[in-house]
Amino acid sequence: MARTLKDIASELNVSVSTVSRVVNNCDNVHPKTRKRVLGALKKYNYIPNQVARSLKKNYTETIGIIIPDISETFFAQIIKGIDEVLSNRNYSIILMDSNESPEKEEHYLKLMFQNRVDSLVLATVSKEHSALNMYISNNIPVVFIDNIPNLDYDIDCVIINNQKASIMAVNHLIGNGRKDIAIITGNPLETTGYERLEGYKRALRQNNIPVNSNLIKYGNYKEDTGYSCMKELIEHRAENPFNGVYIISEKMTYGAIKAIREHGLTIPEDIALVGFDIHDKSGLITPGITSICQPENDIGKIVAELIIKRLKEKAKSGKVSGIRQRIILDPILEVKVSSQPE
Amino acid sequence: MARTLKDIASELNVSVSTVSRVVNNCDNVHPKTRKRVLGALKKYNYIPNQVARSLKKNYTETIGIIIPDISETFFAQIIKGIDEVLSNRNYSIILMDSNESPEKEEHYLKLMFQNRVDSLVLATVSKEHSALNMYISNNIPVVFIDNIPNLDYDIDCVIINNQKASIMAVNHLIGNGRKDIAIITGNPLETTGYERLEGYKRALRQNNIPVNSNLIKYGNYKEDTGYSCMKELIEHRAENPFNGVYIISEKMTYGAIKAIREHGLTIPEDIALVGFDIHDKSGLITPGITSICQPENDIGKIVAELIIKRLKEKAKSGKVSGIRQRIILDPILEVKVSSQPE
DNA sequence: GTGAAAGCGCTAACAC
DNA sequence: GTGTTAGCGCTTTCAC
Numbered sequence: 001m002a003r004t005l006k007d008i009a010s011e012l013n014v015s016v017s018t019v020s021r022v023v024n025n026c027d028n029v030h031p032k033t034r035k036r037v038l039g040a041l042k043k044y045n046y047i048p049n050q051v052a053r054s055l056k057k058n059y060t061e062t063i064g065i066i067i068p069d070i071s072e073t074f075f076a077q078i079i080k081g082i083d084e085v086l087s088n089r090n091y092s093i094i095l096m097d098s099n100e101s102p103e104k105e106e107h108y109l110k111l112m113f114q115n116r117v118d119s120l121v122l123a124t125v126s127k128e129h130s131a132l133n134m135y136i137s138n139n140i141p142v143v144f145i146d147n148i149p150n151l152d153y154d155i156d157c158v159i160i161n162n163q164k165a166s167i168m169a170v171n172h173l174i175g176n177g178r179k180d181i182a183i184i185t186g187n188p189l190e191t192t193g194y195e196r197l198e199g200y201k202r203a204l205r206q207n208n209i210p211v212n213s214n215l216i217k218y219g220n221y222k223e224d225t226g227y228s229c230m231k232e233l234i235e236h237r238a239e240n241p242f243n244g245v246y247i248i249s250e251k252m253t254y255g256a257i258k259a260i261r262e263h264g265l266t267i268p269e270d271i272a273l274v275g276f277d278i279h280d281k282s283g284l285i286t287p288g289i290t291s292i293c294q295p296e297n298d299i300g301k302i303v304a305e306l307i308i309k310r311l312k313e314k315a316k317s318g319k320v321s322g323i324r325q326r327i328i329l330d331p332i333l334e335v336k337v338s339s340q341p342e
Numbered sequence: 343m344a345r346t347l348k349d350i351a352s353e354l355n356v357s358v359s360t361v362s363r364v365v366n367n368c369d370n371v372h373p374k375t376r377k378r379v380l381g382a383l384k385k386y387n388y389i390p391n392q393v394a395r396s397l398k399k400n401y402t403e404t405i406g407i408i409i410p411d412i413s414e415t416f417f418a419q420i421i422k423g424i425d426e427v428l429s430n431r432n433y434s435i436i437l438m439d440s441n442e443s444p445e446k447e448e449h450y451l452k453l454m455f456q457n458r459v460d461s462l463v464l465a466t467v468s469k470e471h472s473a474l475n476m477y478i479s480n481n482i483p484v485v486f487i488d489n490i491p492n493l494d495y496d497i498d499c500v501i502i503n504n505q506k507a508s509i510m511a512v513n514h515l516i517g518n519g520r521k522d523i524a525i526i527t528g529n530p531l532e533t534t535g536y537e538r539l540e541g542y543k544r545a546l547r548q549n550n551i552p553v554n555s556n557l558i559k560y561g562n563y564k565e566d567t568g569y570s571c572m573k574e575l576i577e578h579r580a581e582n583p584f585n586g587v588y589i590i591s592e593k594m595t596y597g598a599i600k601a602i603r604e605h606g607l608t609i610p611e612d613i614a615l616v617g618f619d620i621h622d623k624s625g626l627i628t629p630g631i632t633s634i635c636q637p638e639n640d641i642g643k644i645v646a647e648l649i650i651k652r653l654k655e656k657a658k659s660g661k662v663s664g665i666r667q668r669i670i671l672d673p674i675l676e677v678k679v680s681s682q683p684e
Numbered sequence: 685g686t687g688a689a690a691g692c693g694c695t696a697a698c699a700c
Numbered sequence: 701g702t703g704t705t706a707g708c709g710c711t712t713t714c715a716c
Contacts, residue, residue, distance in 0.1 A: 015687045020711065030685055045476060050456045051402060052709035055692050062436075062457075071418040079412055085438050087450070092457055094404075095437040097425050108429070113432055114392045115404075134387060222622065254624040261625070282565065282596040283603070286628040289713055324459045345695055357703045362695065369701055395692035397708050688715080699704080 013155035057314035081300015166199025178244030226252025288336030423642015496666035508541025520586030568594025572601035630678025
């Protein structure tokens with residue numbers, strides 16, 4: 001079973017093109033012939049070879065996704081959103097997990113290209129984006145999520161307003177009576193780290209609170225740095241007191257909470273806390289963590305729609321045209337107990 | 343940039359085969375020629391077309407993974423394990439999320455085959471496995487994880503000892519003084535649901551505790567059924583009292599806890615609880631949830647190694663040979679507060 | 685309405 | 701050590 005067009009054709013004494021026409025539902029096939037062919041297709045359980053098709057048609061109906069950590073709910077949900085839209089159109093997803101490593105990301109960028117994905121979704125962790133050139137110069141649409149690179153050409157991206165997210169978080173803490181607010185942010189050379197830090201500073205300034213650089217810690221989004229940054233903050237609490245903290249990633253938030261508890265401090269009494277991307281639908285975490293959340297499913301769907309649009313343009317005009325879009329969604333502040341007044 | 347072998351060849355006035363030899367590091371190329379070709383390859387930033395290669399070589403260096411829910415930590419971690427091993431060997435992963443739907447699974451099974459994946463990893467949610475025939479009859483190795491199908495031929499799988507998992511969970515509850523133990527399990531037509539339920543019954547019998555079918559509830563692994571099953575249990579508590587519960591999936595555990603809290607009951611005082619696949623490294627959930635855990639990373643790596651082995655066999659003998667392996671790993675019981683004596 | 689044939693980009697057997 | 705050639709399975713143009 002599942003042989004080639006040729007097999008089916010010679011079985012029925014028709015030409016491959018006729019069989020191909022039936023497979024692809026083209027007209028100009030006699031109803032009788034069609035019926036015969038359809039029968040044989042069924043009988044031999046024929047399934048077209050996408051590889052051959054791709055080579056011929058010069059597209060693969062495949063899109064690539066490179067993300068830093070599939071086990072982060074944020075990315076998993078985005079993938080689900082993309083998958084929902086794209087799988088209906090018979091696209092397949094090639095997924096690679098860079099594990100926060102720029103080297104792996106670069107390797108994967110090549111591997112994806114080698115696979116000739118029609119389009120790429122990238123949550124970059126790299127500062128160096130020369131490997132993207134092959135996509136750009138070959139007219140392969142790239143859509144950025146989460147982090148966006150600093151490039152001298154326009155890009156498509158679907159992100160949230162990161163400054164706004166921070167302003168919401170910090171204003172909320174201030175509104176609840178906290179003035180000495182620390183932040184655990186990401187690498188400021190990445191847009192997410194940078195923008196979220198900027199928003200934090202802006203919010204403080206707007207409230208006439210001086211920015212204390214000793215209350216700014218830089219992690220790498222992973223749990224252990226959330227832990228170590230918080231530990232440092234707590235250990236220097238005498239010189240640099242704080243009673244609120246804002247942490248810009250899911251896993252760092254977990255690590256930070258762990259550190260706070262280990263030091264016998266309580267949330268929110270000693271430290272009011274706002275996290276990021278905390279999904280605790282069932283309310284299992286006590287106290288409930290106030291968090292900035294991103295509309296992952298929307299992001300995924302919008303990414304998919306944008307890709308479809310770019311691919312259509314390309315099919316029409318031969319190249320990715322249209323003005324690149326920065327689609328910026330609003331973050332959501334989910335208020336729970338961790339940030340409430342004492 | 344990134345053109346074809348032909349382009350490079352005509353640029354240098356050599357044949358495509360020479361260029362191909364250089365690209366593939368074959369010998370029988372004059373060092374001088376090699377150098378020239380290498381230079382051109384670099385200059386034009388040549389990246390081989392995997393699609394053409396796949397068509398010619400009759401394998402794609404691609405493996406497919408179909409799972410029911412990428413946002414479950416269990417599956418995400420398995421994928422990371424597989425990826426770690428396979429990406430080093432230049433394999434790419436095509437991922438599809440069936441979202442617990444048998445229809446989607448079947449569709450994806452076809453789509454994967456159409457993509458001519460070299461091998462398939464499947465966590466099936468279906469009772470009907472005829473779509474697997476195309477893999478079997480075309481000698482494409484399939485490795486099952488999590489759930490295994492009831493088929494009349496041998497299969498490769500990497501799973502945990504599900505009966506043992508339940509026995510550990512139930513014995514632990516009994517050891518902590520609970521005798522009236524409920525279970526929220528999965529569909530008993532699936533092996534995970536069935537085996538975990540069997541283990542539960544066995545453990546009770548071994549302890550001379552009668553099985554009360556009113557304390558057995560069937561969910562679908564998702565959060566809302568964990569919630570509704572627990573609700574039912576609690577509402578019929580007068581007739582069918584219980585003071586311990588064992589829940590066989592991550593998300594159902596979350597749902598169940600939510601229901602327990604909403605009814606004003608406490609864990610472990612009113613209900614001692616053992617969950618499944620709960621990863622709470624930072625100890626955020628209070629009380630800490632005692633849980634059966636699976637060694638996901640190991641599972642992923644073993645799956646990948648098994649695939650490599652099968653693919654090697656196939657390369658050698660032309661077909662997937664060797665006796666199919668059921669690799670059964672031990673579950674781990676992580677004891678926290680939720681199951682401790684009052 | 686149908687078939688013949690070229691060709692997508694590559695590999696590999698064979699010839700020289 | 702290098703080139704020529706056939707062909708992987710398919711789509712599509714062009715004849716008829």
